[in-house]
Amino acid sequence: MRHPSVALRMSVLLAVLGALVASCQSHAPVVTTDKDALSTMERIMLSANACWFKSANPTFAKYQLAPELNSYTGRPRILIVDRGHPTGRPSLVVQAEGNPAKLEAFGPMMSGASAAQITGDVNRWANGNKGC
Incomplete structure (x- = not known):
């Protein structure tokens, strides 16, 4: 059986880790x-x-587009990944369902x-506007 202080430390540690993970995964408002x-x-x-x-936008200069539109989960998406590490964790995910x-x-x-x-x-593109 665990000592109560060990259980308390574990719950605090899990809460802190959960907060850190949540802070790294910022979400935009859901648009329909x-x-x-x-x-x-x-x-x-x-x-x-x-x-x-293609317009050489400086915000995206070190990234590349990785579309995953053929989704078996019903969530087609595009990934923005580091140009130097295209198989690494995406820096941006945009998905629809x-x-x-x-x-x-x-x-x-x-x-x-x-x-x-x-x-x-x-949001603009989702609503049909093609402009940059």
Whole structure:
């Protein structure tokens, strides 16, 4: 049987770890569109590629786009990954689910200075605007 102080220390440690993990995974507000998840994510992927990567946007210079639109889970998504470590943990995930699509964006980039730009761009593209 564990000593009560050991159990207390473990619960405090788990609470701190949970808070740290939650702080690293900032989420944008969920947006609902009038289209299904796949068509919404296709539209977002095309605009993100044109506006964030092909236009040489400095915010995304060290990243690359990794689309995962063929999802067996029903959540097509795009990943923004480090250009030097493309198989590493994504810096941004934008995914949609359902019909009408419920959209969310999360990852370390959503807790940085680029969060407002990402949220604005993704919301605009999800609603049909193709502009950068």
